[in-house]
Amino acid sequence: MGIIIGGSKNGLTIKEANHLQVVSMAINNSCNLKCKHCYLQSTQKQNPVLREDEWMSLAESLFTYSAPSTIAFVGKEPLLNYQSANLVSNIIKLRNTIQRSTHNRTSIGLLTNGMSLLQFSDILLANPPDYIDISVDGLPTEHDFLRGKGTFSKLKPNLRWATENFPGPLWLTPTLNGNNIDSFLDMIHYYNYHFKIRRFAFGFYIPRNNRNDDLSILPGQIEKLVNGDLYKLAELPIYEPIEILFDLYPNHPDSLRSFIDSGWAYSSGGIESSVYDFSNGVSMKIHATKVAVGLRYSVRITPEGHWLAAEDAIRMNEYKKLTVANVRDFHYDATELYETGLNSARFYKLCRKNKSKLQKTPVLKE
Numbered sequence: 001m002g003i004i005i006g007g008s009k010n011g012l013t014i015k016e017a018n019h020l021q022v023v024s025m026a027i028n029n030s031c032n033l034k035c036k037h038c039y040l041q042s043t044q045k046q047n048p049v050l051r052e053d054e055w056m057s058l059a060e061s062l063f064t065y066s067a068p069s070t071i072a073f074v075g076k077e078p079l080l081n082y083q084s085a086n087l088v089s090n091i092i093k094l095r096n097t098i099q100r101s102t103h104n105r106t107s108i109g110l111l112t113n114g115m116s117l118l119q120f121s122d123i124l125l126a127n128p129p130d131y132i133d134i135s136v137d138g139l140p141t142e143h144d145f146l147r148g149k150g151t152f153s154k155l156k157p158n159l160r161w162a163t164e165n166f167p168g169p170l171w172l173t174p175t176l177n178g179n180n181i182d183s184f185l186d187m188i189h190y191y192n193y194h195f196k197i198r199r200f201a202f203g204f205y206i207p208r209n210n211r212n213d214d215l216s217i218l219p220g221q222i223e224k225l226v227n228g229d230l231y232k233l234a235e236l237p238i239y240e241p242i243e244i245l246f247d248l249y250p251n252h253p254d255s256l257r258s259f260i261d262s263g264w265a266y267s268s269g270g271i272e273s274s275v276y277d278f279s280n281g282v283s284m285k286i287h288a289t290k291v292a293v294g295l296r297y298s299v300r301i302t303p304e305g306h307w308l309a310a311e312d313a314i315r316m317n318e319y320k321k322l323t324v325a326n327v328r329d330f331h332y333d334a335t336e337l338y339e340t341g342l343n344s345a346r347f348y349k350l351c352r353k354n355k356s357k358l359q360k361t362p363v364l365k366e
């Protein structure tokens with residue numbers, strides 16, 4: 001749950017250009033796990049979820065007119081059952097038909113907990129997404145602590161299948177939290193050695209209601225990461241070349257500040273990337289975003305059809321208040337939905353909150 005703005009996006013950096021770049025589609029409200037750190041838990045009654053034909057209409061509009069750089073399927077769990085696995089597959093087929101040429105083609109990713117990769121292997125191989133993110137949460141014991149006892153042993157054959165059979169890039173997307181952040185280097189080493197994992201996209205745990213809880217990262221732990229472990233990456237024994245990605249956003253200010261203060265990330269600009277290539281074959285990219293990305297560059301569509309700023313994805317109990325539109329009310333027209341988002345009070349507020357010289361505060365239309 002750490003990388004909320006569309007998963008790894010296969011390493012894509014959001015650009016400060018005025019068009020929609022990342023759409024994360026939450027296609028269901030159910031999961032086969034019950035993780036301690038899950039932010040997709042609502043106590044509110046939700047609207048009816050979108051039917052498959054409604055998702056297809058929305059996807060058709062997105063592929064035809066908006067052509068975002070990335071669409072990421074995020075579930076709760078997109079490989080929960082045949083219905084959601086088939087929906088992903090059908091949207092990939094639709095993309096292949098509408099965007100035949102490779103120019104401006106929308107990349108499609110799947111963010112899964114990995115528990116059912118084997119079960120849906122035929123579907124995944126028939127119409128493969130461009131990349132898969134698997135939300136592993138640390139070494140096996142740490143993973144089980146967060147995701148439930150015995151989870152890792154069930155994940156293992158799925159992970160093995162994916163590394164040996166999936167044709168596209170495979171990313172592990174651990175959420176660093178107070179329980180696993182001290183194992184950062186061991187985690188990379190373990191998955192690289194035992195599973196030949198070459199790509200890791202790290203996010204940071206955001207405490208619910210922004211209050212500290214027992215998974216919160218302590219200031220000293222982030223200090224150890226940025227002033228110790230990141231330097232040790234250059235000496236890490238590796239078995240396959242490794243790509244590491246940190247996507248930093250203002251919604252986790254401690255990590256953004258620590259990466260800037262320690263010199264790993266730029267302090268200037270709205271969105272900046274730094275790349276460090278170490279001689280042992282480890283490459284680390286740091287994307288530091290200091291402006292609001294929601295509604296202008298990145299949106300979340302919920303199972304009920306809410307069009308939300310990406311930053312609001314973790315506030316599930318407030319979706320009804322935070323939504324700027326429902327896709328049903330706009331006949332699944334992504335262009336109109338996008339315009340509505342840019343002219344919404346929510347966008348205005350997000351820009352004010354993350355005010356930057358590079359991101360002008362919009363003028364609201366009446």
Ligand code: SF4
Pocket residue numbers: 001031032033034035037038039040075076077113135
């Ligand atoms: S796998 Fe993801 S969606 Fe499912 S319970 Fe865990 S954090 Fe939540």
